[in-house]
Amino acid sequence: MVHVRDDGVFDAPIDRLWKYIGDQMLHQHDTFTVTKMIEQKGNSMLMEVDLVNYPGLKGMHKETLRMTLNPPKSMDIEFVDGPQKGTRHTHVYTPIGDKTKVVVDGEFFYRGLDDAAVKKSNLAYFEKVFNEDNANVKKYR
Secondary structure (H helix, E strand, C coil), X not given: CEEEEEEEEECCCHHHHHHHHCCCCCCCECCEEEEEEEEXXXXXXXXXXXXXXXXXXXXXXXXXXXXXXXXXXXXXXXXXXXXXXXXXXXEEEEEECCEEEEEEEEEECCCCCCHHHHHHHHHHHXXXXXXXXXXXXXXXX
16 A cells, blocks of 8 residues: 555636536546446445556456545545445545635555556556546636
8 A cells, every 4th residue: 555645726716616526517537537437325326437557557447446525525436346446535625715625635656667667657647647637627607
């Protein structure tokens, strides 16, 4: 397990950001695809997903994860099956006027990779997803 913390500031107010996060048709990424919703209870969803593999590994891999949305404050993600089983991270959102700060903090694991590779890959993944979301949420109404 390796601890990873990252942050960024979205160019959108927190209410628009959460509306975008909840819009399943528009909030999508090429690195993350929900393939099956296994269970949904309240604000918690258990789902099967395809994720882009870490650098050096080709293609996608399957994971099962639980995502718990706590709008407008946070989102918790726990990987319950797959190569990242045991990974847990929280995204905390803080309004800053017409912008929103996000802090991602958690413990990450990927079976077969060392800690340095896991940290580097996760930071690159978060940067890519943040940039996609930030561009999309600016246009979102």
